[in-house]
Amino acid sequence: MAKSKMQAYISVPAQIISSLSSSSLQSLLVSPNKSPMKKKPLWKRPMFWFLCFVLCFSLAILKIGFLWFLCSFLHQDSSLTNGFVTKIENNGGFSKKVEEKQELSGFWEQPDGLGYRPCLDFTREYNKWSKENAKDRTKYLMVVVTGGMNQQRNQIVDAVVIARILGAALVVPNLQVNVIWGDESEFSDIFDLDHFKKVLANDVRIVSSLPSAHLMSRPVEERRMPVNVTPQWLRANYLRKFKGDGVILLRGLESKLSKDLPSDLQKLRCKVAFQALKFAAPILELGNKITERMRSKGPYLALHLRMEQDVWVRTGCLPGLTPDYDEIIRNERKLRPWLLTSKSNMTYNERKLAGLCPLNALDVTRLLKALGAPKNAGIYWAGGNPLGGKDALLPLLREFPNFYNKQDLALPGELEPYANKASFMAAIDYIVAENSDVFMPSHGGNMGHALQGQRACAGHKKHITPNKRLTLPYFLNNSLPEAEFNQIVMGLHRDSLGQPELRTSKAGRAVTKYPVPECMCNDRNSHTSS
Ligand SMILES: *[C@@H]1O[C@H](CO)[C@@H](O)[C@H](O)[C@H]1NC(C)=O
Numbered sequence: 001m002a003k004s005k006m007q008a009y010i011s012v013p014a015q016i017i018s019s020l021s022s023s024s025l026q027s028l029l030v031s032p033n034k035s036p037m038k039k040k041p042l043w044k045r046p047m048f049w050f051l052c053f054v055l056c057f058s059l060a061i062l063k064i065g066f067l068w069f070l071c072s073f074l075h076q077d078s079s080l081t082n083g084f085v086t087k088i089e090n091n092g093g094f095s096k097k098v099e100e101k102q103e104l105s106g107f108w109e110q111p112d113g114l115g116y117r118p119c120l121d122f123t124r125e126y127n128k129w130s131k132e133n134a135k136d137r138t139k140y141l142m143v144v145v146t147g148g149m150n151q152q153r154n155q156i157v158d159a160v161v162i163a164r165i166l167g168a169a170l171v172v173p174n175l176q177v178n179v180i181w182g183d184e185s186e187f188s189d190i191f192d193l194d195h196f197k198k199v200l201a202n203d204v205r206i207v208s209s210l211p212s213a214h215l216m217s218r219p220v221e222e223r224r225m226p227v228n229v230t231p232q233w234l235r236a237n238y239l240r241k242f243k244g245d246g247v248i249l250l251r252g253l254e255s256k257l258s259k260d261l262p263s264d265l266q267k268l269r270c271k272v273a274f275q276a277l278k279f280a281a282p283i284l285e286l287g288n289k290i291t292e293r294m295r296s297k298g299p300y301l302a303l304h305l306r307m308e309q310d311v312w313v314r315t316g317c318l319p320g321l322t323p324d325y326d327e328i329i330r331n332e333r334k335l336r337p338w339l340l341t342s343k344s345n346m347t348y349n350e351r352k353l354a355g356l357c358p359l360n361a362l363d364v365t366r367l368l369k370a371l372g373a374p375k376n377a378g379i380y381w382a383g384g385n386p387l388g389g390k391d392a393l394l395p396l397l398r399e400f401p402n403f404y405n406k407q408d409l410a411l412p413g414e415l416e417p418y419a420n421k422a423s424f425m426a427a428i429d430y431i432v433a434e435n436s437d438v439f440m441p442s443h444g445g446n447m448g449h450a451l452q453g454q455r456a457c458a459g460h461k462k463h464i465t466p467n468k469r470l471t472l473p474y475f476l477n478n479s480l481p482e483a484e485f486n487q488i489v490m491g492l493h494r495d496s497l498g499q500p501e502l503r504t505s506k507a508g509r510a511v512t513k514y515p516v517p518e519c520m521c522n523d524r525n526s527h528t529s530s
């Protein structure tokens with residue numbers, strides 16, 4: 001009895017409290033739905049509108065801009081909910097962040113991909129031919145691919161297409177031991193071989209080694225292929241060479257196959273480059289780990305810096321450090337003149353003005369600042385040790401302190417097993433750069449080429465191509481105020497941010513760099529895919 005009396009006694013003030021509080025601002029905002037009064041809808045009570053007014057007014061003092069939003073919100077949805085409160089609070093907190101982000105957002109903004117998506121629908125003839133050809137056991141193509149990992153990658157793409165053109169089975173490509181790097185990795189150390197075979201099963205038969213019937217005969221080494229080779233040329237010159245042994249061996253594939261092939265073969269190039277060539281599991285695992293460590297710091301830019309000694313020697317350019325370093329490069333060039341690639345009669349300045357020199361750290365810093373990279377931008381830099389060591393990177397480090405490479409991000413011992421495996425290291429850089437928000441190479445090259453196509457396929461992720469020739473006069477003009485310099489440089493790069501570009505709009509473009517129109521379509525041009 002005493003208990004129920006107590007309850008009854010307590011229940012009276014509780015009701016009073018709840019009815020009182022339901023008309024208070026606090027309760028209106030926090031839990032109005034729980035109010036037991038249902039006599040009049042909330043929005044018909046004058047008190048409600050008074051409170052709304054007070055609320056709007058006080059918030060307006062905090063942030064004038066939200067008054068309009070708030071009141072229009074009230075008119076649209078006059079039932080008060082908990083969501084209402086959180087909405088106000090969220091927006092209040094958000095406004096500061098928006099202001100902070102405003103200056104950063106421009107740099108991380110992605111180009112308009114114009115709705116282009118990968119489309120690799122092969123023609124019926126292509127697929128029919130695949131089925132018939134799968135039975136052939138008389139032709140085997142062996143290839144040796146050379147250079148660094150990215151260079152080898154491009155040659156593997158063309159090797160698959162050549163095998164397809166010749167109707168031959170492709171023996172898993174041999175990666176030639178690199179003279180400079182001494183990396184003895186084999187195909188399956190770098191790439192996922194099972195995946196490669198599986199993805200290309202309907203395009204080209206891929207075998208791990210020559211069948212025993214063909215092993216006895218020694219493969220005949222071909223002379224160097226001419227440039228711009230067409231499918232017709234390949235069939236006319238190579239098909240009969242299978243007659244004896246059934247095997248031919250090709251090397252020196254670099255840029256030999258024509259950039260302009262029938263649409264199906266262009267699609268095959270894309271299929272190899274963007275689908276079949278997946279890195280081997282241990283590489284992917286470590287690459288993804290390093291990506292996550294980079295990503296945990298926020299959005300990031302991947303920079304491919306080409307500042308190694310051999311790059312300065314080969315390009316005939318100078319590193320822009322001290323005269324001592326210029327002397328090192330000049331001596332090296334005198335000792336090994338064959339290293340210097342074409343146009344050797346141009347002076348250093350002529351080369352630089354022609355846009356043929358890699359950007360040094362100071363150039364890259366100024367370029368990035370002009371393009372709006374915020375000071376707190378995370379930067380992952382890919383590439384080998386620069387001439388001059390860490391000092392050569394100082395201009396970048398001073399402007400962008402969040403500056404890391406794979407060695408900085410790896411845990412002790414993580415990279416050690418691969419210290420002498422340049423291809424493994426290049427693959428790690430590739431993965432982190434592929435996953436970046438923005439990518440920029442300091443000089444052209446195979447990595448930039450491969451990534452440009454890959455990032456296009458992923459929806460035209462921002463890829464800055466420095467316009468060296470046009471910007472250099474401004475780099476050299478010391479009387480140009482910084483604001484003006486930035487504006488000019490920004491203008492010169494408006495169309496060099498990785499937007500979709502038609503491969504066919506300029507001669508000599510590779511489909512693995514410009515996948516539109518053969519390998520990517522949007523609703524507007526989907527007819528070109530047939
Ligand atoms: C460099 O050599 C080429 C021919 O090899 C010539 O056409 C060109 O004019 C030369 N350039 C200079 C700057 O001497």
Ligand SMILES: *[C@@H]1O[C@H](CO)[C@@H](O)[C@H](O)[C@H]1NC(C)=O
Pocket residue numbers: 473477478479480481
């Ligand atoms: C450098 O920039 C200034 C300011 O825009 C301009 O007046 C001057 O002509 C430029 N000098 C050269 C060599 O282009």
